[in-house]
Amino acid sequence: MDSEPRMASMNEKDYYAILGVSKDASTDEIRKAFQQKARKLHPDVNKAPDAEERFKEVSEAYAVLSDEQKRSRYDAMRSGSPFGAPAYGGSTQGYGAPSDPFAGADPFGWGFPFGGTAYRRTSTRRSRAYNPRAGADVTIDVELDQETARKGTRRGVTYQRYVACDVCHGSGSVVSEHAETCPTCGGSGHISLDLTGLFGFGVMEMECPECEGAGKVVADPCEACGGSGRVLSASEVVVDIPANSHDGDEVRVKGMGNAGTNGSSSGDFVCRVGVAAERVNALQARGFQTVGFMLPFLVLGAVSGTIVSMLPFLVIMAVIAGMQISRGGGVGHGGTWWKKAATHVGNGVLSGLLLALLMVLMFQCSPYARYSGGAGV
Structure with a gap:
């Protein structure tokens, strides 16, 4: 079932807590707090698995709280309920x-x-x-x-x-x-954060936390x-x-x-x-794929006259296929079951055919093939 997950929105996040500052912090305090956290979390410095995600989060918080208009709008959004309505x-x-x-x-x-x-x-x-x-x-x-x-x-x-x-x-x-056009990003769906003056990292662009990238609210x-x-x-x-x-x-x-x-x-x-009675389970599927895989080699052996030399390989493959089908519950009944089994055989044939053709090409390019005049295959 599709639950259609979405990213956390702007007023679900406590940007003040993310930066570790009070709600009445000055712009200078917010800037300093961001600098300290960003230095520790930047992916070029911190190799922790969650460092990049945390860096984006503190950058998003700074982008909103460092701008007076965005900060005022954010404070208003969070003032209506315990959830920050x-x-x-x-x-x-x-x-x-x-x-x-x-x-x-x-x-x-x-x-x-x-x-x-x-x-x-x-x-x-x-x-x-x-x-x-x-x-x-x-x-x-x-x-x-x-x-x-x-x-x-x-x-x-x-x-x-x-x-x-x-x-x-x-x-x-x-x-x-x-x-209406999103007032935070101006309709672009993204906000930019210039880190050049702080760290020399350049401009960082991220999804707008208010419109969630839509550009409209x-x-x-x-x-x-x-x-x-x-x-x-x-x-x-x-x-x-x-x-x-x-x-x-x-x-x-x-x-x-x-x-x-x-x-x-x-x-x-x-x-x-x-x-369930019409379903080919995983073991049975592997067994039928094995059967399909060996068929191109059987044909190749018959055409080239090397069936006797291939016999041990074919016998081993047949035994493996039989064991897989048997352990999976044996052969089923009904046309639908056999159609699904045939599909797995066909998949195995394709894999075996590719390998068989590759072997023929390798033989044709080998010194033995040139010495024997191409005979034997």
Whole structure:
């Protein structure tokens, strides 16, 4: 299932804590604190795995706090709630996109009647970025036995997903019809930090922490969804799995996946059918690939008249293939299983053919081939 992760937004971060200064620190104190941390964390000096990420973080903090206008806007954004909700447009709850709906919870309940009770909650995510994105599909796997797959079945599912916000009708904005240019980056989606005077490193460019690289922000964010245009909710869907379904088949319900942000289209709900009896497991797959791998050498031996010399190699490969298929559960039944097995054989044939051709080319270029007049292959 796609949880559509996003980077932490501007007012989720405590820039003062990152730099280790108080909220009433002077510009000079902020500059000195940044210099000390940047010297220790710059990737050219610090080889720790997280040094580059921490350097970018302190640079981002300095870029905002060293600019009076950006600092004032940042302080205003964090003054509205314990999470640092913004104060733009008179909003009292801040802005944001929903957090991961599937963290720490089983998103599915099967059977009739539906076990889940529809619920809705607002987000604790704080961001006013205007970033229209199509919603991701919600995908589940359902295992069926062969008889059920042959007859077909109906399944009810209760699951969590993003849905369009009822208050702003999915736009993310209550009053304004259009997004506005990000005041932090001026619409570029990036902010620049000149480190030439401090360390001689030149200009560093990073993603704007307020618009998250979009260049636009929601002018008057909806308090219910935080400006994203969608909220987390429980949904129910009935999936009709048709008769004669096979392992790997998909049943798609249009528009029942995650809603898009800021009015974008919704994804689909996808039910992926699994039939264990039709599935070629990993060991069986390796066995059939081994069978395919030896076939080009069998043909090469027959054509060149060297089948006798290749016999030990072919016997060893056949034994290995047999052991792999046997340990994987043996040979399955049904046309779908054999089609998948044949696909693995074909993959093995391609690998074996490439190696066989390489061996022929190497022989043709060898001194022995020139001495024997090319005979023997």
